Amino acid sequence: MKPQFIFCSLLGLITPLVIGCNSLSNNQPPSAPSSPQPSNAFSPDLPDVSFTVQTDSGNCPATVGVWEFMLGFEGGADHTVVADFSPVAQLPVEMVQSEDRRVVYEAPLQPEYSTCTGVAQSAEFSMYTFRFTEGKIQFTVDLTQGDGYRNIRYADISANRPYVHWRATN
Known part of the structure; x- marks a missing residue:
């Protein structure tokens, strides 16, 4: 066997032992488990982009x-956008x-929003x-x-949610 292989194999076996002994020799009491921290992780249940509704009249x-x-x-980039109609709309879409x-x-x-007149948009997602x-x-x-090539590649409705797949290039 090559010396490098033997050294790496031994190092791989010894390292966990050294780390384990070092943590066991620590004479401090075990710490309390930390509480979960809030995360900004993606949730498939909640849209990742929100638009504030500017109300002209109604609820x-x-x-x-x-x-x-x-x-x-x-x-360029391919984009897919899915609108979340379910909290505010009824079928059919x-x-x-x-x-x-x-x-x-x-x-x-939805009946509670049937009197609504307004718009929701943003500068970033114009x-x-x-x-x-x-x-x-x-x-x-x-x-x-806007500048450059932008084209809708596919648009449809899935699970009562409108979606659009589009491409933008220079």
């Missing part, structure tokens, strides 16, 4: 949300407009807009603004 929800996934590649760079989904609002009007919620993905 509106405080926020609406989307799950936004991005997979970057050299010169429908795609009411679909073009190469723009898609609109619509659903009736391509996504929620509109509340006439007892309905509309979710729009509009890629017509």
Whole structure:
């Protein structure tokens, strides 16, 4: 056998013993288990992007949300956005407009929000807009603004949630 292999094998066997003996020789009492710390981990149950609803009139929800996934590649990225209609809307969810760079989904609002008139959007995610009007919620993905190539690759509804897969490149 080669000396390097023997040395590495012995080192692999001895290291846990040395570490174990060192921790056992510590004459301090065992510490109490630490309490769980809050984490910012991704929760599949809650959208990772929230939009504040700007209410014009009626009873509106405080926020609406989307799950936004991005997979970057050299010169661009693929994006998938899934709108969370379930807290504010009823069935059916429908795609009411679909073009190469723009898609609109619509659903009736829950009874408690049926009087809502307002908008939810953000500067960072300007391509996504929620509109509340006439007892309905509309979710729009509009890629017509901005530089570079942006195109909707696929749009549909799954589990009563509208989703759009789109690509942006330089």
